Amino acid sequence: MRLLWSHGAEFSFRPGEFFGRGEELSALLRVCLEGKSGIGASVLIYGPPNIGKTSLLLKLKLELQSLPETSAPPCPFPFYYSFSKILSHPLALSQHFLQEYLWQLLVFLGESPPASFDLEALCENLGARGHMECRDFMSAHRRYSEKGDGLSALANAFSFPFATGGNLWYPVFLFDDIQYTIKLQNISDGAIFSILRPYIKSGHFPMIVSGSSPGHVTSSLKREGLYGSFQLVEVGGLSPAASVKAWVPLFERRKIRMPEHLMGRAAARLGHVPIYQRMFAEEVSFRNGQMEDEVGFENLYALSVTEGKLNRYWREFFENAIPDRVNRARAIKFLKRVICDQFPIDTFEGAFSLMGISPEEGGEILSALEFKGLLKSDFEHIQFIRDPVLADFLYWAFERGVLGKNTPQVAASIVQSKISRAPLEEGREEHEKSAGVAKEMMRRWDCREVPALLFDFGRFREKFRGKGLLEIVIGLEGDPGKVKLPKISSVSTGYRALRGGSRFDFDLVAYGFREGDFSEENLVIWAVDVHTEKTIASAAVEHFENRCRLLSLEKGLKPGQLAKWILFEGAADPSVVDLTARYGIHLTHRTQMRLFLNLFGMEELEKGQEETRPPEPRGGEKPLEFELVLPMKADTEVVAARVAEEVAAYASLDKDTVDRIKMAIIEACINAFEHSGSQTGKVRLRYILSPEQIELFVQDDGKGFRPSKGDDDAKRHRGWGLKLISELVDDVDITTGEHGTTVRMVKHLRSGHGEGSTTSNDEGQ
């Protein structure tokens, strides 16, 4: 059996994605070819892990293999061998080394190597080609192995008669991961170099050695008196031009689009290191993300670097670069703030204090991150606090203690400046009112069609500047552009994702369905920000757009599934209006909002009163229908209960009846959560209120209530759920089909108001 590890690197090497390194390659190639005339040298390639040393060696191997046939013999036989940390025992290493050498030699000679990767068989094959010395050699190796004499076996393997090619070929050693040879059991550091010494010195066997721990390697070379025979080549990031080129095949393969002007920035962000670029491309393709502009790229980049569950590659990087667990966590958190939240840092001291760390520890972390190119551009365009959006974020973070225990002076001073900015604070109440009114109106949308001009401040202003109200109303009606609103199933205020941060901090987030059809395809999310300041800043729009993209990325929304809407009251610069248009953000000014509200029978907020309840349903009126979609998450059933309470309030039901309905709906939801095995993780509820009854539907898309088989939860439950429901409401029926289970519950209201329940004593309403 052929061992896979040294082959692994060769398999994952994609020549088509190898870019740049022209200088290094030609220098190395020259060294290798000089072996022909006995003046070949040896080279030590060094550089940090993952920088591309292996790729360079493999590319060199390819180049050597594809030399033009015309060149006179002897020709180079490039032998690539990667020392592995697994092979720390000299016997295992010697065995594997020989296998690899013989196998690659056979392939080089144009033989088809034996299927079984067995030394004897390899030897036979070579012997058949006249390489008889191989057999004697092998029998010696076997003897040492049987005796367990590791050092002799190793000396034997590495003093293989490499010169058997005579005038036809000569080996070129491409030794990768050489740092592992210093960890061989019971063998001194430079043993291998010592064995290979005559070959190295001869000039006929060029050797390219690569390793990420050059200190160790050079010291053992020095000890062996070989240091002078080695040239040193440092491998760093690619040249900017080469790393930009490297994007093209990476993106093509994965069908990712990136505008050309972004490529330089993207390459710089990844330190011009090819493997990072590849990993980034993989990440983007995995997320199916799009990078149409800087914001798109930065978001994906930030996600790929700082995602809570870091991907394997970044995790490895952080583990290698920052071994201390606590510091690593700090570094990741710090990066999140810097990259995701565009946290401003004007000094390194600021950065250290943000990490809550001493300057010594901080210096190490920053240099690790800088090496990776993670920080470069952030430190380049550092700008300080004048930005209201950032200040908002800081204030938010400060309030919630997100900034850590040693709250940095930076943040504290920002918070102070924020607090001293009285006007904003005064606007707080107004802001909440505006958001509240918008929320109420969105609930009433119900698939209605409204003039598109209500969402397009730019066109609205152009068309109606200086016009009277009547003219505007008529103009709006006459305008052909219409927008079909969704049916909103829930609106939440101050939506925040679990992972925290200001990234998802919208004033309102509404879930709705196009065409009123509650299906996954028709789901739309409306993200809404409300601005009550005197003028709306373009930074605020950028920030909003940024959060929107992150939201749709995280939620995996398709284009068109996220509607972005900014409501504002003050003035807007034409450039801000343009910006919103470019990002496809709906922009509605207070004047438009008044008209909008009017369409839904709502008044402006100055009146200051609570919005009036619609009239109570009377006999003969159409039933009122409410719908809600719940995620199957612990405690969301309480939301369903709250909605039930609100719905019941329309009919002025007595408290006891309301409580029973709440309990019944809670139980039905819990049942759906626990027993449905739903795929989508959603439960749909409908509340239908008529003068005679309240009808509740709880519908999931699972496989139906499975009678539980003695598992813990079921024991706890003891089947109370359904029993309670049947006690709490007047009728229950459960229908289970292919598409899930629906529990329908009916509570009769008899006289229509309050007296419906068995205990109609209205205490404590």
Added chain:
Amino acid sequence: MSHLRVRTRKGDGGIFVVYVDGYLNSLLGEEMERAVYGVVDAGGAGVVLNFEGTKLINSIGISFVIGIVERMRERNSTLAFCSLSRINQELFQMTGVSRYVRLFDTEEEALVFLAQSV
């Protein structure tokens, strides 16, 4: 969303009052269980569970209550409930809990009852 709040107060004569505030679901149920068993293990003579602040109870919460009732009966500890809202009282009737535990309107009444029976 759930307000995880269970408080314990030590009354006279080794009797403890455990207040259960919020939505009695599995989380709060566990908390309540822990508080009650903690009191009993510490040698409390009797426990009053005060449900005045219990806004909602679901079936899982009820099963915790049943568990406590069973355990207390096994150990011959005295238990009483007080300050139940009407719906919660009804729930305890539907599930049969009220057959095994005395329910009182006020904490004082419950304490008087326990002081006599301990």
